[in-house]
Amino acid sequence: MEQLNLLLEGFSGALSPMNLLWVLIGCLIGTAVGVLPGLGSSMAVALLLPMTFALDPTAAFILFAGVYFGGLFGDSTMGILMNTPGQASAIATTIEGHAMAKAGRAPQALAVAAIGAFIGGMAASVVVVFLAPTLADLSANFGPAEFFALSLLAFGAISSVVADSVVKGLTALALGLIVATVGIDAISGAERLTAGSMNLFDGISLVVVAVGMLALGEILHVVTRIRRDPKPEQLGASGDRAYLSKSEIKEAIPAWGRGTAIGLPFGVIPVGGAEVPTFLAYDVERRIDRRRKVPVFGRGALRGVAAPEAAGNSTTGMAMGALLALGLPVSATAAIMLAAFRQYGLQPGPLLFDNSPELVWALLASFFIAMIVLLIINLPFAHLWAKLLLVPPPYLYGSIVLFCVLGVYATGLSRFDLLLFLAIGCLGFAMRRYDVPVAPLLIGMVLGPLAETSMRDALLGSNGDYAIFVSGPIPLVLYALLLIVVGLKARQVLVGRARRDV
Amino acid sequence: MTVIVARTDTPESAAALRAGVEEARLRDEDLVVFNLDGVQLDPTDEHLDGVPVSFEMPGPHDRDAVGSLLDAAARHGASRLVIGVKHRTPTGKLLFGSMAQKLLLEASVPVLAVKPN
Numbered sequence: 001m002e003q004l005n006l007l008l009e010g011f012s013g014a015l016s017p018m019n020l021l022w023v024l025i026g027c028l029i030g031t032a033v034g035v036l037p038g039l040g041s042s043m044a045v046a047l048l049l050p051m052t053f054a055l056d057p058t059a060a061f062i063l064f065a066g067v068y069f070g071g072l073f074g075d076s077t078m079g080i081l082m083n084t085p086g087q088a089s090a091i092a093t094t095i096e097g098h099a100m101a102k103a104g105r106a107p108q109a110l111a112v113a114a115i116g117a118f119i120g121g122m123a124a125s126v127v128v129v130f131l132a133p134t135l136a137d138l139s140a141n142f143g144p145a146e147f148f149a150l151s152l153l154a155f156g157a158i159s160s161v162v163a164d165s166v167v168k169g170l171t172a173l174a175l176g177l178i179v180a181t182v183g184i185d186a187i188s189g190a191e192r193l194t195a196g197s198m199n200l201f202d203g204i205s206l207v208v209v210a211v212g213m214l215a216l217g218e219i220l221h222v223v224t225r226i227r228r229d230p231k232p233e234q235l236g237a238s239g240d241r242a243y244l245s246k247s248e249i250k251e252a253i254p255a256w257g258r259g260t261a262i263g264l265p266f267g268v269i270p271v272g273g274a275e276v277p278t279f280l281a282y283d284v285e286r287r288i289d290r291r292r293k294v295p296v297f298g299r300g301a302l303r304g305v306a307a308p309e310a311a312g313n314s315t316t317g318m319a320m321g322a323l324l325a326l327g328l329p330v331s332a333t334a335a336i337m338l339a340a341f342r343q344y345g346l347q348p349g350p351l352l353f354d355n356s357p358e359l360v361w362a363l364l365a366s367f368f369i370a371m372i373v374l375l376i377i378n379l380p381f382a383h384l385w386a387k388l389l390l391v392p393p394p395y396l397y398g399s400i401v402l403f404c405v406l407g408v409y410a411t412g413l414s415r416f417d418l419l420l421f422l423a424i425g426c427l428g429f430a431m432r433r434y435d436v437p438v439a440p441l442l443i444g445m446v447l448g449p450l451a452e453t454s455m456r457d458a459l460l461g462s463n464g465d466y467a468i469f470v471s472g473p474i475p476l477v478l479y480a481l482l483l484i485v486v487g488l489k490a491r492q493v494l495v496g497r498a499r500r501d502v
Numbered sequence: 503m504t505v506i507v508a509r510t511d512t513p514e515s516a517a518a519l520r521a522g523v524e525e526a527r528l529r530d531e532d533l534v535v536f537n538l539d540g541v542q543l544d545p546t547d548e549h550l551d552g553v554p555v556s557f558e559m560p561g562p563h564d565r566d567a568v569g570s571l572l573d574a575a576a577r578h579g580a581s582r583l584v585i586g587v588k589h590r591t592p593t594g595k596l597l598f599g600s601m602a603q604k605l606l607l608e609a610s611v612p613v614l615a616v617k618p619n
Contacts, residue, residue, distance in 0.1 A: 295572075499599050
């Protein structure tokens with residue numbers, strides 16, 4: 001039980017007053033951003049990325065983890081009350097949750113969602129604590145060929161699954177890979193894609209791309225729609241009862257359990273975060289519901305809120321584990337956090353557990369604290385959060401843009417970065433407008449250099465023999481996984497067409 | 503009570519719609535037309551052959567149209583579900599599944615299955 005001792009040490013680090021404050025701030029920011037329409041946790045983490053140079057690593061990651069989880073909590077609150085899910089992972093919860101709110105059961109829906117998210121997150125944190133060191137040991141055997149296979153798996157999975165159209169996913173991925181190659185090549189010293197401009201010799205900073213894509217692009221999108229989309233209206237939020245009855249808790253328990261179980265494995269599969277597992281959990285509940293005497297789905301089913309919420313948070317928790325132990329980002333938010341690690345000169349993966357145990361274990365301990373804090377600030381106060389919508393949008397979005405610009409300028413102190421930031425923001429807006437997913441671009445940019453250097457290292461090591469890429473059990477397993485993911489996607493496309501027979 | 507019809511843009515569906523109108527008139531009930539593909543297809547009249555018709559479709563975020571058709575049937579307390587079916591190869595059904603089969607097996611109301619012509 002070495003892990004428990006390490007975790008206890010982690011708690012002693014995380015429970016220092018300063019770190020507790022960061023957990024609290026992170027949870028508050030995350031929930032607030034989740035509550036605001038159109039903003040999600042990936043944007044919040046991107047916005048905070050420039051903050052990293054002012055904080056010590058432990059504090060920064062504790063803050064990020066709070067924001068990441070808080071965004072999920074806040075998002076489902078707004079989805080339930082106003083039918084405005086901010087991120088794809090909250091859509092499944094919204095379907096039944098909003099139906100419950102319409103039927104005057106908003107407090108129950110909110111409570112089931114918050115407790116479900118808590119259970120999912122807690123379960124995932126426990127699994128990560130026991131599994132991550134093993135995973136890290138496993139990945140300690142990874143050589144260049146293995147890392148190359150892992151990046152290919154991430155590329156293939158994310159670009160085929162995240163978007164409805166594979167072409168759009170691959171386009172975003174290719175853009176990300178291109179942006180990643182800009183600058184002077186570290187191995188040969190050749191200039192690549194710099195157009196002779198000195199400003200591009202160092203490459204394009206991921207901070208600029210992440211903040212431009214996720215924050216500025218998203219804000220431009222919200223702003224163009226602000227007078228066109230109907231204003232979200234708050235429903236008669238107070239129901240007959242404020243609390244869950246015993247029978248409701250009994251009804252939700254199996255759904256929480258199933259949702260958690262569905263979500264956990266998706267944390268280590270790079271399919272772009274919690275959207276896929278939340279919908280899977282929703283479908284499972286709906287199918288089970290149909291077998292009952294009185295099906296309740298479509299009219300506000302408790303289980304339809306409980307399961308996706310648990311699945312979403314257990315995926316997110318596991319995703320943090322995969323990020324720490326393997327250095328594998330499975331979603332846009334995780335990709336940004338990976339970038340944050342790099343800002344500190346840390347490389348997530350097997351060595352992180354050996355080199356900076358105090359950081360890793362304090363971060364893992366802070367997951368548990370964040371879950372408890374989030375339950376406390378969300379369960380009784382959901383309606384207070386809804387008041388955030390009273391902030392006039394022009395001030396809100398204006399100040400976010402100002403904050404972005406400040407952050408981007410502060411990281412590089414270069415005016416060129418600001419122009420680049422504006423251009424990338426416009427690109428982000430165009431991508432958002434035409435439904436091109438951003439996650440493959442960020443994953444491509446983060447993992448592109450890893451794929452490239454490991455491919456070159458592998459070839460250097462084998463004297464140019466390409467057989468090195470398929471000469472071990474681990475790469476073969478990873479390629480098989482990639483084939484399975486692509487095969488499943490192909491089947492899904494075909495099924496959509498061939499299954500229609502009525 | 504209502505009769506609910508599953509509609510897509512196939513000849514089978516057209517036959518199902520005709521059968522649904524017939525059935526609704528026989529039973530003296532309303533007709534609900536469920537647009538499985540999530541697009542409102544023609545005809546969109548509020549009366550077909552004197553039978554009052556209303557239209558529904560899966561929600562914008564729905565990924566399982568069959569499921570929401572079954573939910574809609576339960577919500578309306580439908581007395582009949584009318585679908586059009588067509589012949590498919592066993593391999594095709596094994597690989598890709600079948601909406602018609604799912605509806606037949608999972609519906610909690612009697613299902614009327616018709617073929618074109």
